[in-house]
Structure formats: structure tokens, C-alpha cells
Amino acid sequence: xxxEIILLVLILILLVFEIFTKTEQKKSLIYLALGLFAIxxxxxxxxxxxxxxxxxxxxxxxxxxxxxxxxxxGVLIILLQSTDWLRDKVAHLNKIPEFFILLFxxxxxxxxxxxxGDFLMFxxxxxxxxLPLVALVAYNSADIKGTEAAVKLIMTAALASAISLFxxxxxxxTGGSLFFNMISYxxxxxxxxxxxLVFFFSGVxxxxxxxxxxxxTADVYEGAPIGITSYLSVIxxxxxxxxLTTILFKVLPVLSDYWKYIVWGVAVLTxxxxxxxxxxxxxxxxxxxxxxxxxxxxxxxGVINGDAFGATSIIYxxxxxxxxxxxxxxxxxxxxxATGKENMDDYVGLYRTNPKLSLVMLMALFSLAGIPPxxxxxxxxxxxxxxxxxxxxxxVFLAVVNVTISxxxxxxxxxxxxxxxSDDAIPYFKSNWPMxxxxxxxxxxxxxxxxxxxxxxxxxELSKLL
Amino acid sequence: MIANVxxxxxxxxxTLLFFIxxxxxxxxxxxITLLMSIELLLNASVINFVVINKYMFPDFLQGVYFSxxxxxxxxxxxxxxxxxIINLYRLxxxxxxxxxxxxxx
Numbered sequence: 001x002x003x004e005i006i007l008l009v010l011i012l013i014l015l016v017f018e019i020f021t022k023t024e025q026k027k028s029l030i031y032l033a034l035g036l037f038a039i040x041x042x043x044x045x046x047x048x049x050x051x052x053x054x055x056x057x058x059x060x061x062x063x064x065x066x067x068x069x070x071x072x073x074g075v076l077i078i079l080l081q082s083t084d085w086l087r088d089k090v091a092h093l094n095k096i097p098e099f100f101i102l103l104f105x106x107x108x109x110x111x112x113x114x115x116x117g118d119f120l121m122f123x124x125x126x127x128x129x130x131l132p133l134v135a136l137v138a139y140n141s142a143d144i145k146g147t148e149a150a151v152k153l154i155m156t157a158a159l160a161s162a163i164s165l166f167x168x169x170x171x172x173x174t175g176g177s178l179f180f181n182m183i184s185y186x187x188x189x190x191x192x193x194x195x196x197l198v199f200f201f202s203g204v205x206x207x208x209x210x211x212x213x214x215x216x217t218a219d220v221y222e223g224a225p226i227g228i229t230s231y232l233s234v235i236x237x238x239x240x241x242x243x244l245t246t247i248l249f250k251v252l253p254v255l256s257d258y259w260k261y262i263v264w265g266v267a268v269l270t271x272x273x274x275x276x277x278x279x280x281x282x283x284x285x286x287x288x289x290x291x292x293x294x295x296x297x298x299x300x301x302g303v304i305n306g307d308a309f310g311a312t313s314i315i316y317x318x319x320x321x322x323x324x325x326x327x328x329x330x331x332x333x334x335x336x337x338a339t340g341k342e343n344m345d346d347y348v349g350l351y352r353t354n355p356k357l358s359l360v361m362l363m364a365l366f367s368l369a370g371i372p373p374x375x376x377x378x379x380x381x382x383x384x385x386x387x388x389x390x391x392x393x394x395x396v397f398l399a400v401v402n403v404t405i406s407x408x409x410x411x412x413x414x415x416x417x418x419x420x421x422s423d424d425a426i427p428y429f430k431s432n433w434p435m436x437x438x439x440x441x442x443x444x445x446x447x448x449x450x451x452x453x454x455x456x457x458x459x460x461e462l463s464k465l466l
Numbered sequence: 467m468i469a470n471v472x473x474x475x476x477x478x479x480x481t482l483l484f485f486i487x488x489x490x491x492x493x494x495x496x497x498i499t500l501l502m503s504i505e506l507l508l509n510a511s512v513i514n515f516v517v518i519n520k521y522m523f524p525d526f527l528q529g530v531y532f533s534x535x536x537x538x539x540x541x542x543x544x545x546x547x548x549x550x551i552i553n554l555y556r557l558x559x560x561x562x563x564x565x566x567x568x569x570x571x
Contacts, residue, residue: 120532127539131546138550147554148568154547155500159491162507165536166484169514169529178528 001060002048003040003068004111010036011104018097026096030083033100034434037079041072052117056179059117063462067242067315068111073441074235074322075107080438081330082227084431085337090140090225099139102132103231110239114246118179119168122243123161126207129239130157133232137224149223156206156216164203170196171252180251187254197255200247201262207240210300211270214293218277221289226336229285230329233292234322241299245314249306249466256306263304264395270297271402278409282343284332287409288325291368294406295321298383301399305386312463313386316449316456317379320367323445324376327364330439331357338429349425350417358417360439367446369410370403375450473521476513484510497551497561501544508540 013036017029044065052059079100086096109129116122134157138150168178174193175183187193202213209217221229248259274294281287299321302314334357335350336342351358367376380403388396431439449455487506494500512533519529555561 120528120535123532124535124539127543131542134546134550138553141553142557144554144557145568147550147557150550151497151547151554154543154550155497155504158504158543158547159507162487162504162511165508165511166514169511169518172515172529173518173522176523177526178532 001053001058003044003065003072004108006040006043007104007108007111010040011101011108014097014101014104018101023094026094027087027091029097029100030086033097034079034083037072037076037100037104041069041076044069044072054121056117056181057121058112058115060115061465063315063465064115066459066462067114067239070319070322071107071110071235071239073445074238074326075103075231077323077326077330077438077441078227078230078235079103080434080441081230081326081333082225083434085225085227085333089337093140095139099136102136106130106132106136106231107235110235114239114242116243117181118177119172120178122247123165123168126161126164129236130161130207133228133236136228136231137220139225139228143223145223146225147223149220152216152223153220156213160203160206160213162203163206164200167196167199167201167203171200180247184251184253187252189254189258193255194258197252197259198262201244201259204240204244204247205266208237208244208296209293210266210296211273211293212266214270214273217293218281218286218289221292222283222285226285226329226333229289230326230333233288233329234325237292237296238318238322241296241314241318245303245311246466248303249311253306260304260306263300264392267297267300267304267395268398270294270300271399272297275402275405275409278406281409282345284342284344284347284413287344287413288328288332291406291410292325294402295325295368297402298380298399301383301387301392301395304392304395305390308460308463308466309389310386311466312456312460313379313382315463316459317383319455319459320375320379320446320449323442323449324364324367324374327360327439327442327446328368330435330442331361331364334431334435334439335426338431339426341426344413344416346426347413347416348420349422352421353425353428357439360443361417362414363443363446365410365414367450369407371407373450375446375448378450378456467520473517476517480510480513480517483513495563497554497563500563501547501551505540505544508536512536 014033021029048065050061086099106129109125112121113125113129116125134150134154137153138147140146170192171183172178174190175187177183206213271294274290274297278287278290281290299314299317302310363374367374370376370380384396483506487503490503491500515529515533551561
């Protein structure tokens with residue numbers, strides 16, 4: 001509960017400062033919020049006791065605690081990367097504190113979602129994490145694209161939560177309770193339970209943007225401010241995958257024969273659609289949106305495993321995915337807030353003018369593609385092992401085909417940056433220290449998680465608690 | 467419990483409500499109508515929760531209090547959606563899906 005309480009206090013502090021700060025000095029609140037959140041991230045690493053609250057609605061254990069810390073680090077990197085944009089681009093809107101307050105409210109929603117012990121807490125957490133995000137997507141209210149993206153996001157999110165609610169009613173009817181423990185005891189295989197599973201799964205699949213439910217992803221990612229886009233693609237997706245894994249493994253193991261079929265089909269469809277649509281994208285945000293759809297398909301290979309090893313590979317991969325995606329989005333944001341350019345063609349010849357940024361982008365894209373020296377390779381390797389362990393060789397084969405496709409489009413920006421020459425390349429610019437620190441943390445994460453094996457062993461130990 | 471009405475009849479109504487809402491959501495073009503369809507979808511779940519609680523598990527009130535939370539969340543969701551739609555109307559002078567869309571594949 002410590003994470004939630006500290007973050008809530010932080011929101012209250014920001015609200016009070018918002019009232020008592022003059023309009024001209026609102027910019028100093030950026031650094032206040034950044035500092036406070038850094039303190040929150042560091043205190044998060046201290047151990048807490050296990051336990052549950054509200055009669056089992058809210059539970060915590062070292063694994064959940066660890067995952068909250070991962071989310072915290074991700075949000076800290078996003079905040080560091082967003083400072084330039086907040087200070088230089090949108091300060092005239094005079095709503096800097098709102099950015100942090102809404103972002104932290106959404107993060108509290110994620111905490112409650114991943115700590116949930118029954119469907120009620122899960123639902124409230126899901127909504128609390130989505131609604132502030134919608135407001136953030138429409139942050140710049142004069143921007144038509146942002147508003148349109150917000151409309152699309154709230155419509156799909158509301159539809160998704162309504163569908164998963166209908167599934168919850170069916171699981172409630174068959175399981176006899178809303179508590180996860182009771183349902184896993186009492187649930188029997190019946191047509192109604194399978195129907196409930198399908199509805200519930202499709203609701204959560206909207207959140208993770210799995211294939212038949214991915215249509216909102218590219219548009220929302222393109223229209224939203226880049227900081228919010230990276231939040232949507234890593235934090236929101238990571239938390240939803242975590243809770244989906246928990247529910248499928250712990251609450252609905254009785255139905256595992258059925259959800260494995262669903263997961264198999266959805267995984268293949270997601271990988272192919274994500275990769276094939278990514279081939280034709282020019283806008284870097286849309287490009288990364290489809291890449292993140294494809295990555296979600298890879299993560300489902302760990303879900304299909306159904307054991308502690310599957311959970312280990314998922315959490316390990318989600319960690320790597322957070323850092324690699326934040327590296328890529330960080331570079332896009334740095335270039336966008338310095339020059340306003342977001343297309344792949346604008347990146348031509350970037351290596352000659354901005355070698356460090358190009359190297360960060362290179363590492364992030366290599367990690368997303370899964371090329372050996374960086375962490376993405378190890379993450380993908382464990383996901384393949386998780387699927388192959390249970391005999392899903394065809395799925396692994398299709399995933400390898402998809403990695404081959406993805407290599408092509410991940411190397412397109414690399415080719416543009418390193419090999420092609422251009423006279424009107426983006427000139428040299430130097431970002432401020434928060435942006436540089438954010439990129440450095442992301443790159444350090446990409447290397448350390450892959451090469452420092454005690455982290456993996458620690459996750460293996462924790463996953464037994466799922 | 468209602469006399470002479472079994473759980474099947476009420477569940478039929480709520481399921482019909484759900485699919486009417488889904489149909490409306492997928493076919494309508496006006497954003498306000500889409501919001502109304504979402505209300506139908508959510509209300510179907512509310513009816514389901516209350517009825518299942520009342521007829522099948524009357525010892526605990528889990529379903530009933532879940533439905534209260536659904537109503538509260540639905541209200542806040544609608545408020546947010548309406549505010550964004552009003553903003554869109556200011557920028558585009560339309561609340562029609564076809565006319566407001568700029569981003570496509």
C-alpha cells in the first residue's frame with residue numbers, strides 16, 4: 001500500500017503548489033514533480049510486507065511490488081524525456097501541473113489494477129488508469145489530431161470495459177463470487193464460463209491492442225503527445241499484460257484448454273498484422289505503434305506456456321520492452337521537440353549530425369528486433385523457450401518468420417540514419433540534461449537487464465509467487 | 467425476486483440490451499449516439515450483476531455493489547467523453563464520425 005499512499009500524497013502536494021504558484025512560475029513545478037517522483041521511485045525499492053486489504057480486494061506480494069517498481073522507473077524515464085516538451089512547447093497552455101497530476105492518477109490506477117484481488121478492484125483500477133489518460137491525450141485542446149485521438153481512445157476504451165464487464169458477469173454467475181481466490185476454487189468448465197472468458201479476454205485485449213482489437217492504436221499513438229504515447233505503449237500495456245497473465249494463470253486455470261486456443265490464434269494474428277502494417281509506415285509514431293502491436297503478439301507466446309516459467313519470460317520481456325521502447329520514443333521526442341519533425345525521411349543522415357542520438361536509436365531498435373548483444377535477444381529467446389517447452393513448435397516457427405519480417409522494417413530507420421546521405425539532414429542540437437539522463441537510463445536498462453543475469457534469477461524466484 | 471419471473475427472462479432482456487448496444491456502437495455515425503450505445507452496454511452488465519446476485523447468490527451483496535460502481539464510473543466516463551466531443555465540435559463544427567476523421571491507414 002506504500003506505493004499508492006506516497007503517490008497520492010505527491011498528487012496532493014502538487015495540487016496545493018498549483019494553487020499557490022503564480023502563473024509565470026508554473027514552470028518550476030516541472031522540476032518539483034520530477035524530484036518528488038524520483039524520491040518516490042527510490043523509496044519504492046525498499047522492502048514491504050506482504051498482505052491484503054479490504055477483505056482480499058487488494059493484495060500485494062514481492063512480485064507485484066517489483067512490477068510496480070518497474071513501472072515507476074518507466075514513468076520516471078518518461079517524465080525526464082517530457083520536460084523539454086513541457087517547458088518549451090506547451091507552457092503557453094498554462095496547464096503544466098495537470099500533466100503530472102493526471103499522469104500520476106493514471107499510475108495509481110495501474111497500481112490498483114495489478115494489485116487487485118477481485119474483479120471489482122480490477123475494474124476500478126482499469127477505469128482509473130484509462131480516464132486520466134484520455135484527458136492527457138487531449139492535452140493540447142487546440143490540436144485537432146489530439147482531440148480526435150482522445151475521442152477514439154475513450155470510445156474504444158469504454159467499449160472494451162463494457163465488453164469485459166459483461167464477461168465478468170458471466171464469470172460471476174459460474175464462479176459464484178467476485179474474488180479471484182473463490183473463483184479459482186469454484187469455477188467449473190461450462191459453456192457460460194467459456195463465454196465469459198471470451199468476453200473478458202476481448203475486453204482486456206483492447207487494452208493491450210491485440211490483433212482484432214488493435215484499430216485504435218495507431219491513430220491514438222499518432223495524435224497524442226509523444227510522452228503520452230510512450231506511456232500508453234509501455235506502462236499501460238505492461239500493466240495490462242501483467243494482470244491478464246495473473247488472471248489467466250491463477251483465476252482461470254480450469255479453462256486453460258480453451259484460452260490456449262484463443263491465445264494461439266490471437267498471437268499469430270497480432271504478430272502478422274503488426275509486422276505487415278509496420279512495413280508501410282512513414283510517421284515514426286505510427287511505426288512504433290505497429291511495432292508495439294507486434295511485440296504484444298510475441299508476449300502472448302509466454303502466456304500460452306501457462307506456468308511459472310511463462311510468467312518469468314513475460315515479466316522479463318516486459319521489462320526489456322519498456323526500456324527499449326522508451327529509448328526509441330525518447331529519440332523521437334528529442335527530435336520532435338527540437339525540430340518538430342516526425343517522419344522517417346527526416347532522419348536521413350542523422351548519424352553525421354547527431355551521432356549520439358542515432359546510437360541510442362540503433363540500440364533501442366536492435367533490442368526491439370532481438371539482435372544479440374542487447375537485451376531484446378534474451379527476452380525473445382526466453383519467450384520462444386516458453387512456447388516450445390509446451391510443444392507449440394508451429395507457433396515458434398511463425399514467430400521466427402515474423403522476426404525476419406520485423407528485422408526489415410526495424411532496419412529501415414537505421415539505414416536512413418547511418419547509410420543514406422542528405423544535404424538537409426537535421427542539424428546538430430543538444431538536448432537538456434533531463435532528456436539526456438532519460439535516454440541514458442533507457443540505454444543502460446537495455447544493456448544491464450540483458451547482460452546482468454542476477455536480475456533474471458531474481459525474476460525467476462519472484463514468479464513462483466504469481 | 468419478482469413473482470412469476472424466472473432468471474432466464476431477465477437475462478434474455480439484458481443480453482438483448484447488450485447486443486442492441488453493440489449493434490448501435492458499430493453502425494451509428496454520430497458520436498453522441500455512440501455514447502448512448504455504450505450506456506446500453508454498461509446497463510446490460512448492471513442488470514446482469516443485480517439479477518445474478520439476487521437469484522443465484524443472495525447471501526452476499528457483491529453483485530449489487532459492483533453495479534453501483536459501474537453506474538458511477540459510467541457517469542464519469544460520459545462526462546469526460548462529452549467534454550472531449552464538445553472540444554472536437556469547437557474545432558470542427560461537427561460530431562459526425564465521417565467528417566471529423568483525419569487519421570487513417
